[in-house]
Amino acid sequence: MKTLCYSVRLASLTEISVRCYKARAFDGSEALIPKSQVFGEDWDVQKSNAYWISAWILERKNLQFSDKKKAWFNPETADMEPHYVVEKHQPEIIQATEINADESLKR
Numbered sequence: 547m548k549t550l551c552y553s554v555r556l557a558s559l560t561e562i563s564v565r566c567y568k569a570r571a572f573d574g575s576e577a578l579i580p581k582s583q584v585f586g587e588d589w590d591v592q593k594s595n596a597y598w599i600s601a602w603i604l605e606r607k608n609l610q611f612s613d614k615k616k617a618w619f620n621p622e623t624a625d626m627e628p629h630y631v632v633e634k635h636q637p638e639i640i641q642a643t644e645i646n647a648d649e650s651l652k653r
Contacts, residue, residue, distance in 0.1 A: 548627050550601040553588040553615040559597055569599075569609055577607035585619045598626075 558570045559579075567579045572594075583603045588596035598619065604611050618629045 547621070548618040548629070549585075549621045551585050551598040551617055551619050552601055552604060552611055552613055553591065553596045553617070554599050554604065554609070554611045555591060555594050555596045557594075559584070559595065569597075571610035573610045575608055575610050577609040579603060579607070579609075582621075585624050588615075 554569075555572065556569050557572050558568075560568045560570075561581075562568045562578075565581050567581060567584060568576060569579050570576045579599060580603070583600040585598040585600070588598055590596075598617065599611075600619075601613070601616070618627045619625065620627050
């Protein structure tokens with residue numbers, strides 16, 4: 547089963563026990579996050595440290611995060627799983643219109 551995770555940019559992620567991290571966001575909000583819900587560092591982010599944290603725990607904590615960047619992880623191996631979204635495009639039905647040539651443009 548896959549776990550939905552968000553990439554969260556944090557000012558600090560400090561280990562406070564064998565099973566828990568203390569996360570502090572840039573706005574000053576803090577939360578205690580279980581180690582089992584942190585799936586590693588997001589290496590694509592260059593400006594600050596970002597971590598993959600499960601979505602369900604973030605929704606229950608008072609921690610600043612964005613849901614723009616998300617990924618699915620395998621909770622047993624902590625590996626990112628591929629996720630594909632198939633969208634079908636339904637084109638609009640357009641009525642044909644009659645076009646009359648402009649007589650002033652003819653030779």
